[in-house]
Amino acid sequence: MNRAQIKTVADRIANTQIGPANERVKSIVDRMVLDLFAIIEDFDVTQEEFWAAANYLAEVGKSNEIGLLIPGLGIEHFLDLRLDEQEEAAGIEAGSTPRTIEGPLYVAGAPVSEGEARLDDGADKGELLFMHGQVTDIHGKPISGATVEVWHANSFGNYSVFDPSQSAFNLRRTIVTDAEGRYRFRSIMPCGYCVPPNGPTQKLLSKLGRHGNRPAHIHFFVTAPGYRTLTTQINIKGDPYTYDDFAFATREGLIPEVTRHTAPEALLEKGVNHPFAEIAFDFTLPHALEGVPNALIERARASA
Incomplete structure (x- = not known):
C-alpha cells in the first residue's frame, strides 16, 4: 500500500465513532494506529511477526517488567x-x-x-x-x-x-x-x-x-x-x-x-x-x- 491508501484505511477505522469520545485519547490512538500501519508496510511485517510482537507485549505485562x-x-x-x-x-x-x-x-x-x-x-x-x-x-x-x-x-x-x-x-x-x-x-x-x-x-x-x-x-x-x-x-x-x-x-x-x-x-x-x-x-x-x-x-x- 502507498501512504494515501494506508491513511484511507486508518481514517475509516477512526471514523467509526458512534458517540462522545475523549478527544485527546482518540487523537493519540488514531495516530498510533496510522503509524503502526505505516511501520507494517515499510518493514513488510508478516502476520507471524506481528502476532509474535503482540504475544511479547502480553508476556511483558504478565511478568510485570514494563517498568524495566x-x-x-x-x-x-x-x-x-x-x-x-x-x-x-x-x-x-x-x-x-x-x-x-x-x-x-x-x-x-x-x-x-x-x-x-x-x-x-x-x-x-x-x-x-x-x-x-x-x-x-x-x-x-x-x-x-x-x-x-x-x-x-x-x-x-x-x-x-x-x-x-x-x-x-x-x-x-x-x-x-x-x-x-x-x-x-x-x-x-x-x-x-x-x-x-x-x-x-x-x-x-x-x-x-x-x-x-x-x-x-x-x-x-x-x-x-x-x-x-x-x-x-x-x-x-x-x-x-x-x-x-x-x-x-x-x-x-x-x-x-x-x-x-x-x-x-x-x-x-x-x-x-x-x-x-x-x-x-x-x-x-x-x-x-x-x-x-x-x-x-x-x-x-x-x-x-
Whole structure:
C-alpha cells in the first residue's frame, strides 16, 4: 500500500465513532494506529511477526517488567529530557540538580527520620557507606524541613519489598533536613543489577545486541514546600556500567566522588571498626512556579 491508501484505511477505522469520545485519547490512538500501519508496510511485517510482537507485549505485562522495558528503550530518559525543555520554556530557575529516571522500585511509606538515619538493618555485610549533604535553593539558601526520600539496592543488587529475604523497608528511609538543610545517613554500598536474564526485557535487548545492566546507584525524591520536587539518582563512581547504563539514567553532575577511609581516627569518629566509604552530595531545588505542575509524576507505585 502507498501512504494515501494506508491513511484511507486508518481514517475509516477512526471514523467509526458512534458517540462522545475523549478527544485527546482518540487523537493519540488514531495516530498510533496510522503509524503502526505505516511501520507494517515499510518493514513488510508478516502476520507471524506481528502476532509474535503482540504475544511479547502480553508476556511483558504478565511478568510485570514494563517498568524495566520502558527505561531500557530510553523512553523514561526521553520523557525527562522533554520535561527539562518544558521547565526551561516555562521560566523555571536554572541551576538545579539534574533530574533522572525514577525507575520501577520505589515504595511509598518508608520510615521518617529527623536529620539523619541508618538505612540498613545490619544483615548485609557489604562496604559501609556514609552519605551526607545539604538541600538548598539555587542561591545557596538552606532549605530546612525538606524531605529526602532515599532507596537503593543491597550489595547483591536487590531491593527490599521486592526481595522477600530483606526486612521491611531495608535501605529505604525518608530524612527530614535539619535547620541548616542538612541530611546524613549510614548504609552499605549498593551494587548494580541486571534485568532478569530469562525475562522478556532481556529477550528484546538481546535481539537488539544490548545488555541489561545498571551501575550501582542511589535513588532520591527531594521535596520541600514552595519548591519543585526533584527525582534523581547518583551513580557510584568507578562502576564499570556508570557510562553504559541500559536505562540511560547517567547524567553529568550525578557522579560524586567516593572517598575511602581506613585511618583509625576516621573510624573512631564514625563509631565503626571497619573501613568505610563516604559520599558528599548537595541537592539544589528550584522554586515552584505558579501555574506549572509540580515535577513529581503521577504513576502507579508500589506500597508495602
